[in-house]
Amino acid sequence: MKKVIMSKTAALIASLMIISMLVPVLAFAAPKFENVTITSNGTVTGQVYVTDDVYTPGMKVPVYVYASDNMTPVGGVVYGIYTANGHYSFTTTVPSVSYDTYYFMHYGSVTEKVYYTPFNGGGGGGFPGTGNSNYDDLFKDGKDATITADSDTVSIPADKLVDGNSLTIKNADGTSITLPIAALKLADQAKSLGVELKDLVIRVELKKLSGDAAKAVTDAVYEIGAETLAAPVDFKIVAVGNGKEQQINDLGTYFKRTLPVTGSVYSDNTVGVVYNPDTKELNFVPATFATENGITIATLNRTSTSIYTVIQTDAASFKDLAVHWSKKEVEALAGKLVVNGTGDNMFSPNRNITRAEFAALIVRALGLDATGTSSDFTDVTAGQWYSGAVATAAEAGIITGYVDGTFKPNATVSRSEMSAMISRALKYAGKDINLSATEVAAALAKFSDAGTLGWAKSYVATAVSEGLIKGQSANKLAGNSLATRAEAAAIVYRFLGNVGFIN
Template identity: 65%
Template sequence: MKKIFASKISALIASLMIVSALVPVLAFANSFEGVPTSLSGTTNVTGQVYVTDSVYTTGKTIPVYVYGEDNKTVVDVVYATYASNGRYDIDFDVPSVTYSTYYYLNYHNVTQAVYYNPYYGGGGFPGFPSGGVIDGNGNVDGTQLTNLFATDKNPTITSTSDVVTIPADALIKGETLTIKLEDGTSITLPIAALKLEEKAKSLGIELSALDIKVELKKLTGDAAKAVSDAVYGIDAKPLATPVDFKIIAVGGGKEEQYTKLDVYFKRTLPVIGSVDSDKVTGVVYNPDTKELSFVPATFATEGDKTIATLLRNSTSIYTVIQLDNVSFADLANHWAKEDIETLAAKLVVEGTGANKFEPKRNITRAEFAALIVRSLGLDATGTTSKFSDVSSSQWYAGVVATAAEAGIVQGDDKGKFNPNANITRKELSAMVVRALGYAGKEVTLTDAEASAALAAFTDASSLGWAKAEVAAAVKSGIVLGQTTTKVVGDASASRAEAATMVIRLLGNAGFINN
């Protein structure tokens, strides 16, 4: 999209004329004055052309050429009428009522851009395709959204309202739709994952009667204080206003809120100041438990703002926090110190008490399942386990059920998970690769590619059932081997090894800044 601009005086020409009094006289170049840069609700353009050429100042009209969107094709010629003082009045109608179109007025190589959007109405900004799609109250025009999708299947529309209502029969024609507020807060809808036709059927209505309501509401009052209390309760610093994101299906006098989709989707938050991406993290707030949990997030500078992009497959309340000076006394000079402290600052790993991490201690299968579930930003809400040795009363019941539902953990041939057994390096590799696939970065290798990936390791033949998974982990850069020539797949993994594999998983998936 071309950037909106208002053509000002194109050049300032100073001529110093030596006369008897040595008085400087200034002459201004041709220019457009008072011509609007954008139009809405009207097709009429008015303004003036200031002309310095004496040949024109003595005449009554001058030709002003109107170019189309390409700024090359002449679509009209306007004859401006002399007013006074070298100024000519322009008054013309745009040559067509095409949605979201630029017109370029040109007089003697001086250009003025006019952005025409018939439905602008304050709901967007010139230069964005959103102007004609959404009004100031957040209502999306289905016809204009359909037109927009015809040229861009993944557009962004900008809204002045934090509640946006979209006709489902238009929404279904795109791939994604990003709804953005003026401050940089946004949400990107993965349209296929909304299953709009199924949702309409479940509500007992036609697709044409279904609307999708999207809310991007900043918390205030007691709700905001509750999140603030949770942030300060873990000695963190709040860096963004908490926002409650909701996606709601509306139709037939009913409303159904989407709480979980089958893909990760983006939302963004503006962050206060510049940040160290190793010390800040996106978090989701649970109003029932009043706790904060890690959300995959990356940070980037956009103009003069820092924007956090949070990835998750659920809607809820999100914010950004910073944890400073996260360290453990037993990590001094440890090879995994930096990775572990980064994960701790992001609420992915925890210490074992007394300011210790115990990096050399073995990690159990249940403990690693919990670590994977946290690193993917999943809700550990599952309670029913398919494994005979996972009781619902155990602390790990929820995380194991969640990991199993996501296809990340598997049991043995007897239907057991063996939650308290130390996890082996090859089991850990397999779980990480499955987690990578769940995050949308599945790695599939042919037998030849797997053999090539493991060629440097002399003990690759001992991997057995895990050969393909370990090969994929090596190919992805998640597993480097215990040495340059050995994987040591049957060795029990340490807490430090588990942490380093998780941070490589997050980087590979685009869930943290690399």
């Protein structure tokens, strides 16, 4: 669609706008409203996104505001200034009246509903998309609440959240997000934005991608020979106040989001993934699947907001695993994008695995971004393939290194070291296990070489008690033996099932 060419005369501009309002479907691409907020003084700000580049930068574009009672107009037409990239912004005010809903219209087409409620005894507050204009009783039935949204954007006053543990926001199609409220650090967000808590708003977005953004995800799925089973959704949490906003990305704790899944689901090859728009890559996300009333819902568990979808990969099969004891575990993890082969359809199960390789494997299994930067190990330098993963593992408390400040990334990991890392991963995943001396002894009682475990004794006992590691024989743990790729895959597979990250 070609851009509308601005005339040099005001009359022609007016004519074009009148015509466009009469025939919006013919003249303009369907718009959508984004980031609509209403402050305590009734100031409304927002953006309109137009899928086709149909305006000339600098052109004034109208937005209409109506109240809920039979579409009563309030405030008249508002003009936004088109900038570039399909966006234009607008600002208006709404009266502090008793309307509970405002409709924002663009060229005669209703595209957004914003629910209005007064708060703090005066002024207006807009909380889009929940169909609920009163949050005072949000946690009246307990510390964990659920609200149903009829929009992909929901804004909630922060002071209405402080009494709860979690809030789940869900849409009718099964898309949802569960906010761990303490992890939002609301007081810190308010301080950072220079407002009091009562003037802070938390905006939550569950937006299905469309256009080029959706195509980019689909292209990444096709690139690895997989099939998309769920529409990609961009989940965001944004703190808004004082005319500013800041996105809350990593909450430092796992929280859930759900996506409705289409098609058949095969547990080993159905994968929750996160899409990285910078690298154009897909990575494994801890996910479980359940079917209710004929609809399959994927529950994805991760510490960060981002773009998520569900895919179906091809069944993995490696030539050198045909009769190997680790076939089930390795091929399941390969189908989940957690492990890779070594080339030529081989896995090399009996090859040893390095400390850096196992740290990277755990980071991948936890669904973390291998982008850490705070590693203090003297022998881990920037630019190595493992640098980000090792730093992330260190930040998560999975690895600690040696007393001399080194990590020895290229040294082969021992079974004891592997047990220590996976035991710390249990804690990071929310399963903090502290065995007593008696429990440690009981877990290791049948192994004649338990006395050789030294510093790793309690870690190995934890891994044994949780069923993550088994002896190399009926009565030998072989903690000092070097671990193989097959053993590493098996322990990670058992870990994911143990903490409920796969089913």
